[in-house]
Amino acid sequence: MQIIVRDNNVDQALKALKKKMQREGIFREMKLRDHYEKPSVKRARERAEGVRRTRKLARKRAQREGLLAAPKNRVR
Structure with a gap:
């Protein structure tokens, strides 16, 4: 880098x-x-990350296809 x-x-x-x-x-x-992270904890974390990633992709795909409304932009 x-x-x-x-x-x-x-x-x-x-x-x-x-x-x-x-x-x-x-x-x-x-x-x-x-x-140190126990192997069982590591597997559970990686599985949860995969589920989160899959749901995010499905949500974005549904928004693109018009099945879901696009998220509202919050004013900060």
């Missing part, structure tokens, strides 16, 4: 690095590897 520092702006480079690491999932993996 490589980040280019422009005009000695280290803060901006750090922000870009963190964003890139977040996208790659490095922070989540570091958190998971922090402590």
Whole structure:
């Protein structure tokens, strides 16, 4: 992974690095590897992640086909 520092702006480079690491999932993996995870717990977590991913894809597909209303954009 490589980040280019422009005009000695280290803060901006750090922000870009963190964003890139977040996208790659490095922070989540570091958190998971922090402590030992029993194989049964790991299987259950991975199965739950798969179910969540499948439901999300099905929801997006249904929205695209017009079967579900698109989510409302919240104003923050």
